[in-house]
Amino acid sequence: MAPKKYTLHAPAGSFRAFKTLIAAEYGGVDVTVAKFDGSVVKKLSPFGRAPVLETEQGAITSSNAICRYISAISPAAGLLGANALERVEVDGWLDFASRELELPGSVWIYPVVGHMDFRPEAYARAKEDLAASLAALDARLAGRTYLVGGRLTLADIAVACALVYPFKLVADPAYLKPHANVVKWFQNCVKAPEFVNVIG
Numbered sequence: 108m109a110p111k112k113y114t115l116h117a118p119a120g121s122f123r124a125f126k127t128l129i130a131a132e133y134g135g136v137d138v139t140v141a142k143f144d145g146s147v148v149k150k151l152s153p154f155g156r157a158p159v160l161e162t163e164q165g166a167i168t169s170s171n172a173i174c175r176y177i178s179a180i181s182p183a184a185g186l187l188g189a190n191a192l193e194r195v196e197v198d199g200w201l202d203f204a205s206r207e208l209e210l211p212g213s214v215w216i217y218p219v220v221g222h223m224d225f226r227p228e229a230y231a232r233a234k235e236d237l238a239a240s241l242a243a244l245d246a247r248l249a250g251r252t253y254l255v256g257g258r259l260t261l262a263d264i265a266v267a268c269a270l271v272y273p274f275k276l277v278a279d280p281a282y283l284k285p286h287a288n289v290v291k292w293f294q295n296c297v298k299a300p301e302f303v304n305v306i307g
């Protein structure tokens with residue numbers, strides 16, 4: 108049987124695309140990244156937002172849905188959790204990554220990389236909000252290697268991807284000092300070849 112075709116449409120360097128591409132690395136799913144064309148995304152996505160995954164059955168929108176799908180079609184990688192409790196915990200961490208990390212992380216980073224005007228209040232608030240989320244994450248990671256269960260899941264992938272740019276571009280050692288468990292866990296995740304192949 109011919110291998111199924113999956114094409115991901117996302118701007119270059121999108122942290123929302125990283126989640127899917129790393130899940131695909133763990134799952135052994137071949138995902139082609141298309142040269143980004145916003146007009147294609149507008150056609151494929153009802154909201155006109157990237158990323159979008161084109162499959163032979165139709166398009167899938169929303170980065171969390173896409174990475175869940177890639178994990179679901181490669182069950183041997185165990186990315187969605189080992190039982191019902193782990194599965195809902197993974198879902199919870201995907202929500203956490205989107206709301207509590209990607210959101211403040213973007214508001215902090217976008218003015219720095221020129222994607223948004225600099226507004227001092229929003230910038231300061233984003234830094235504070237991200238620190239509060241990191242504190243919660245740090246507490247969860249005390250004495251644990253992974254966020255859910257005893258092995259890496261999509262929860263680790265999504266949460267680590269949300270932190271790639273904040274950690275690379277804006278968070279200095281003083282900001283990260285209270286979050287040593289997060290830093291240790293993050294470094295452990297991103298050194299895996301499946302992460303390195305996507306984010307370098």
Ligand SMILES: N[C@@H](CCC(=O)N[C@@H](CS)C(=O)NCC(=O)O)C(=O)O
Nearest residue numbers: 121123155156157158168169170171
């Ligand atoms: N919750 C969505 C957010 C997607 C999103 O905001 N994508 C941005 C690019 S990273 C976008 O397409 N912005 C263009 C627009 O909103 O028109 C997801 O996780 O996929």
